[in-house]
Amino acid sequence: MELAGIVTRSPVRRAEAVEEYPDVPLYDSLTDLLAAGVDAVVITTPPETRRELVLEATKAGVHVVADKPFAPDAEVGRELVKAAADAGVILNVFHNRRWDTDIRTLRSVLESGAVGQVARFESRFDLDQPDTLEALVARELRLLGSEGSYVSQQGAYHRYYEPFALAVAGKGPEPVPGAEAVHTLEVLDAARLSDAERRSVDLEG
Structure with a gap:
């Protein structure tokens, strides 16, 4: 995968981009980047x-990775999934932490049944710049069960892009299809409704 361009109008961000990626073109808008010609874009804006x-x-026929949450609610999420399908392009969501070593190990531990009946799960993220949400210092996952426990070690989320590049090339499955990420939005919608109405909300499927 080759970085073909960066979109930013912030003087600070442009200076950082020039320093870190001196050979990569900078653009003022997504429209300009699309006009230059790319196969896929990663959207990490607010x-x-x-949307x-x-x-x-997608209308331009370009594959997309959208940061999370990729839509304000499940209804808009389904709209975006349909737009990508109609355009014949891939829309994936950057649920990048699924590729962290600790998350993947946790999944295998759960599937193996090694800890028995799960009694408690703890997840902790430590940041040294919480105003940016970028400087992750440490994270720990702790799973306690009837037969044992699991304590994590942090992994590498950048591996998300490897299966995405293969999917764009038609050589593998999509890492997090938009339709799958809609289920996460449905859970968030239910949580907001539960809080607003002070009741339990059932999720179908």
């Missing part, structure tokens, strides 16, 4: 802007 950008990219 959540309220993502329009995803629609613009």
Whole structure:
């Protein structure tokens, strides 16, 4: 996978991009980047802007990775999934932590039944710059069960892009299809409704 361009209008971000990626072109808008010609885009803008950008990219026939949450609710998520399907492009969501070594190990531990009946699960993220949500210092997952326990070690989430690149090339499954990520939005919708109405909300499927 080759980085073909970066979109930012922030002077600070542009300076950082030039320093870190001196040979990569910078663009003022997604429209300009699409006009230059790319196979796929990664959209990491604020959540309220993502719908329009995803629609613009899919309409242009470009594959998309959208940061999480990729839509404000499940209804909009389904709209974006349909738009990508109609355009014949891939829409995936950056649920990158699924590729962390600790998460993948946790999944295998659960599937093996080694800890028995799960009694407690703890997840802790430590940040040294919480205003940016970028500087992750440490994370620990702790699973306690009737037959044993599991304590994690942090892994590498960048591996998400490897299966995405293969999917774009038609050589493998998509890492997190938009339709799958809609289920996460349905859970968030239910949580908001439960909080607003002070009742349990059943999820179908």
